[in-house]
Amino acid sequence: MNEILSMLYLWLKSAHLIFVIFWMAGLFMMPRFFVYHQETAIGSEEDGKWIEREGKLRKIILNPSLIIVWVIGLALAYNIGAFSQGWFHAKLLMVLALSGYHGWMISYGKKLARGERRMSDKALRLANEVPGIAAAIIIILVIIKPF
Numbered sequence: 001m002n003e004i005l006s007m008l009y010l011w012l013k014s015a016h017l018i019f020v021i022f023w024m025a026g027l028f029m030m031p032r033f034f035v036y037h038q039e040t041a042i043g044s045e046e047d048g049k050w051i052e053r054e055g056k057l058r059k060i061i062l063n064p065s066l067i068i069v070w071v072i073g074l075a076l077a078y079n080i081g082a083f084s085q086g087w088f089h090a091k092l093l094m095v096l097a098l099s100g101y102h103g104w105m106i107s108y109g110k111k112l113a114r115g116e117r118r119m120s121d122k123a124l125r126l127a128n129e130v131p132g133i134a135a136a137i138i139i140i141l142v143i144i145k146p147f
């Protein structure tokens with residue numbers, strides 16, 4: 001098992017980064033969709049179209065990418081023995097927070113689909129900064145490995 005993982009390590013790392021990009025792209029797009037969605041009248045044809053677009057982004061990009069990034073990331077960590085390293089603990093904390101943000105976004109999308117619009121456009125635009133900041137910290141942690 002370890003030998004196979006070592007042989008495939010760079011391929012796995014490439015796949016990890018490809019799906020990180022897909023996941024991040026989805027995380028950046030969704031709150032933008034929400035802002036445009038909230039400009040439509042509840043129950044209108046446009047409202048329905050945004051519900052459909054958000055559903056597709058969730059099912060085709062966001063959820064599969066989250067699962068693949070986690071599975072491959074944990075396999076990489078197992079292979080290099082990262083579970084005992086400080087940088088990895090900090091990264092794990094950050095990716096758990098990012099996964100929480102993902103979960104919050106999915107639940108807000110479901111609320112919008114029910115006609116509940118609880119957040120202002122400004123708050124949604126502010127929330128949009130979360131994945132960018134988290135990605136910057138995560139990348140510094142994995143590349144520099146400061147501790």
Ligand code: HEM
Pocket residue numbers: 013016017020024069070072073074076077078080082095098134135138139142143
């Ligand atoms: C979701 C859970 C995740 C886990 C368990 C995980 C784990 C790992 C591990 C163990 C490595 C190998 C590090 C090495 O070879 O030195 C790695 C590489 C990497 N990860 Fe993740 N990762 C996750 C999510 C993310 C996310 C969300 C990002 C960016 C936003 C990210 C960015 C990177 C980068 C840039 C590398 C390449 C580092 C290098 O080759 O030096 N990862 N990841």
